[in-house]
Amino acid sequence: MPNMSMIEAIRDALDVAMGADERVVVFGEDVGYFGGVFRVTAGLQRKYGKTRCFDAPINESGIVGAGIGMAVYGLRPVVEIQFADYVYPGYDQIVSEAARIRYRTAGEFTCPMVIRMPSGGGIFGGQTHSQSPEALFTHVTGLKTVVPSNPYDAKGLLLAAIADPDPVIFFEPKRLYNGPFDGHHDRPVASWKGHDLAEVPEGAYQVPLGRAVIRRFGKAATVLTYGTMVHVALAAAEESGIDAEVIDLRSLMPLDLETITASVKKTGRCLVLHEATLTSGFGAELAAQVQAECFFQLEAPVRRVAGWDTPYPHVHEWSYFPGPARVAEALRELVEEV
Structure with missing residues (x-):
């Protein structure tokens, strides 16, 4: 290919x-x-x-x-x-x-x-x-x-x-x-x-809409993310030393709730990561869905890591982005929380 x-x-x-x-x-x-x-x-x-x-x-x-x-x-x-x-x-x-x-x-x-x-x-x-x-x-x-x-x-x-x-x-x-x-x-x-x-096949093939994929398997926490932040999450999992499972949602709507809930029920902890502004971002919907479906399996509140609640900064663009260091810190805090 x-x-x-x-x-x-x-x-x-x-x-x-x-x-x-x-x-x-x-x-x-x-x-x-x-x-x-x-x-x-x-x-x-x-x-x-x-x-x-x-x-x-x-x-x-x-x-x-x-x-x-x-x-x-x-x-x-x-x-x-x-x-x-x-x-x-x-x-x-x-x-x-x-x-x-x-x-x-x-x-x-x-x-x-x-x-x-x-x-x-x-x-x-x-x-x-x-x-x-x-x-x-x-x-x-x-x-x-x-x-x-x-x-x-x-x-x-x-x-x-x-x-x-x-x-x-x-x-x-x-x-x-x-x-x-x-x-x-x-x-x-x-x-x-x-x-x-x-490696991209020649000709026609389809990745079904509404089906997430696990990019990294783990048992300590689940990271839900998409787009650019998938790569940041993978780097953060390695940097943190946390046995984190990273799920690439791919489709936000329709949402693969089955894959999400199976992972969170296994790990008991969930971190939601996206580049967009925190307040009312898609991560809020993910957190609500996880809380509703996995309440009795959660060992800690769902955490969110996202962009600032500000107009998009130009000069400070790289501080605005959630990077591996910020995500790794959140993962460590999430795993330590009881």
Whole structure:
């Protein structure tokens, strides 16, 4: 199997989907001729033409609205929001239209579209290029929300999202585009080449939505996380010396509650980790679900480690991110707590 970066894996997924189904169209700001600001869609317009991969005006509401119309009338659009921070002008279209079409038409129409967006920090983009707004979408019934942590999953999850009959929000952690990240550096510690999860099969395959995976087995505590923070959690488990089990959620909605609860019932302790702001972040929902399902097995309260409750800091970006040291400290405190 070829080794791929996450950028290459996502591009390959789009190429496979477009080659197999002429209903799949890709569009957004600068995704056509230029190939996207991160070069994810490079070469797709040249291969499939300007009617299958094309540029859109700087109008997120229009991009999402056009995608909804295409989806309802039989196409399978994959639209790109250039940065997750830019999605807010299109949020009403997503929440009021895309998410509700199946219900409001009693199943007569569905909205098979994917909304891709680079998320999270790591490029010193400040407040308008670095947000992690996943909780705004997991709250909305009718949407599915996906966050891959590696090239293999990125391709398989995207192909599953494109095949899904309902709208899928697909977050792409920018810090993982070119290589895995351990939280200590301002860029990936290495390329994905040689990394086992960089081995990406050629052709079509799917990673099912709603199914988590255990990245590290352990007995002392469970860490629930996704995206970039999967790699930080793995580094923190080694640094702390704690026998922690690390679960990569992959899909936030639908959520693999079965894998989560089985792990927490085994370990008796749970730490929730994400890059987004702490208050009302998706970690709060995870903590509530764990408390409800595993109350009698918990040996300590569920802990959360996350970003600050502040506007996104530019200069202090690397203090804002939960890094291995902060997570390791929380793990030690969690295991010692009675």
